[in-house]
Amino acid sequence: MTAPAHQAPLPPPPLTGSARAWGTLALSAATFMNVLDTSIANVSLPAIAGDLGVSPTQGTWVITSFAVANAIAVPLTGWLSQRFGQVRLFVASVALFVIASLLCGLAPNMGLLIAARALQGFVAGPMIPLSQSLLLSSYPRALAGLAMALWSMTTLIAPVMGPLLGGWITDNVSWPWIFYINVPVGIWAVFVTWAIFRGRESERRRLPIDAIGLALLVIWVGAMQVMLDIGKEHDWFASPWVVGCAVVAVVGLAAFLLWERDEAHPVVDLTLFRNRNFWAGSLATSVGYGLFFGNVVLLPLWLQQYMGYTATQAGEIMAPVGLLAMVLSPMVGKSIGRVDPRRYATFAFLVFAVVLWMRSRFSTQADFATIMVPTIVQGISMAFFFIPLVTITLSEIEPARIPAASGLSNFMRITAGAVGTSVTTTLWERRATLHHAQLVEGLVPGGPGFDQALQVLRAGGLTDAQALAQIERMTTQQAYMLAANDIFYASAVLFLVLIPLVWLAHAPRAQGAGAADAAAGAH
The missing domain is CATH 1.20.1250.20 (MFS general substrate transporter like domains)
Structure with missing residues (x-):
């Protein structure tokens, strides 16, 4: 009742x-x-x-x-x-x-x-x-x-x-x-x-159904997701399909925001964004997760397509990321009421930046252990990432609004993951094309590097055609490795840029009034 x-x-x-x-x-x-x-x-x-x-x-x-x-x-x-x-x-x-x-x-x-x-x-x-x-x-x-x-x-x-x-x-x-x-x-x-x-x-x-708000949500979110999914294969805004989806998404979002602002029973409670901790925490979580997820997609792609790893081997590289996270997460959870979560989130972003900087130093000669080390270290940042940022995000939300706040912040995080994946893979291919063109400029007949490589391959029993094909494969491998390094380095810098955003939020009050405490009263 x-x-x-x-x-x-x-x-x-x-x-x-x-x-x-x-x-x-x-x-x-x-x-x-x-x-x-x-x-x-x-x-x-x-x-x-x-x-x-x-x-x-x-x-x-x-x-x-x-x-x-x-x-x-x-x-x-x-x-x-x-x-x-x-x-x-x-x-x-x-x-x-x-x-x-x-x-x-x-x-x-x-x-x-x-x-x-x-x-x-x-x-x-x-x-x-x-x-x-x-x-x-x-x-x-x-x-x-x-x-x-x-x-x-x-x-x-x-x-x-x-x-x-x-x-x-x-x-x-x-x-x-x-x-x-x-x-x-x-x-x-x-x-x-x-x-x-x-x-x-x-x-x-028994709330009335906001049918118009729901319809607008379906239109703009659906158009945005389709744009992100088909963008890369259709060369993004060179395609009228992608442009059409983008226009529908932008117009639909604007109409949705205008409608929901004055709706008595909105499908999404946009008044949550009036709370500084909610918008700062949600934004930091979303952008951080988008960077994290984009790189989670990129690393196994690079390993499988250009480093000769099988799907299982690439999975073995990625799997240890949870080891330190599982060990440290309970410790972070128990101490979050005594430590300013903004400090923990800052530490997480710093470790993410270090991990991605380490990856930006990879070469095509990197062995299994070298590639594995940053993955293990990344577990530290994961333990200090989610818990403090969720604590900040929900710290000033009353218990009755926790499901709405959690749903909206998770929507932002999921969307950021999709955007991060699309942007990362697109930039990777475009940077690889640029690096390939630059590398090929130095590979001309009569050039010292080109002639030396050709001689070594001929000495190995390859015909000229096979040797040229091998040089092309090595050039492509090098181009994609350099492109991956660019993405890793840029992501490291962006994690550092995110740190001030965390400090825009207020410090959650100590034990008993923080996010987790407010949420603990949710039912």
Whole structure:
């Protein structure tokens, strides 16, 4: 029964003992499954496209459909949770995600697979913000930072594990199993979450549907996501399709902002941006995550395409990123109430900058260990990145608005990840083209470098044609390595530039009033 509007319902007490442990595991498993599905299909696209008889370009809509639907649903979390209740909405989202995953695996053609992926992405939208809110409500205020540490590990490690797990499943089983593995995990999460949290439901309010706001959100977010996904293959703004998507996205966003500003029951609560800590924390998180995710995509691409690594070997390079994060995150979570989170976030950005500077020094002779070291060090920055920034973002948000704030900040983060990936891969190819042209200028017949390389290759038994082809391959490899170095270096500088943004936020008050504490009262 809905409580009267003037009464503020008391938040449920924190969970204790095994209930809290099992609740944490169930929420984390659902979150991990969700985040994993944003990247697990990437390496399987050639196999999916070949099996369903479409081109690899058409196959990319398996990724696009999920991203578009997910980006639309995430900011709706606040409105949906008030309408249906946080626990009911979360359990329904996980259950529908399981059904959609099953449909993805069973899809007999690309059209049905894309439809199932769109459904999967849409129902996945509320899962991450609500898992955050429910987890925080399960812990006492003094341990809210620890709750955030446990939650952040799943959202940071899953994107790295996705390509590794997806590649292994595709190579050793078959691609439908990248979706089937969600079924047992999701069913378990549904039953455990409902058993533990059903008595902790939030207040529900029968809000009217902002149909125009929802339609505008679908239009501008959908157009933006499609633009980001098709941009690279259509040479960006040289294509009328990309220009058209960009125009629709900009006009749609402007109309959406104007409409939502005066709407009594908006689908997205834009008044959250009046809070300095929310906008500063969300912006720092989004840009930082966009830089992080763009480089997470770039490194394995470079290793596989130009350094001769297999998908499994590239995954082994990326996997240790979670080691130090898992060790340090609980420590950060326990101490966040005593240490200014702005200091921790600054330290995270500094370490990210150092890691990317180390990568900018790579050469084509870099061995496995050399490439692995920055990845291990990056785990330190990941531990100090998410928890302090979420703490800053939510520090001045009242408990009833936590799902809306979490949904909006996660929408910004997910969108920044998509932008980061598109910008990184596009700049990488364009810088490589530039470096290739510059390198070729020095490779002319009669030049000392060219003639010497040709002689060495001839001495190895290659014909002139084979030697020239080998020189071209080496030049291309060098060009892409130099381009990757450029991206790594620029990303390092941008992480340093981000540091002042963190300090625009107010210092969250000590234990009992910070973000995590406010969120701990969410229900």
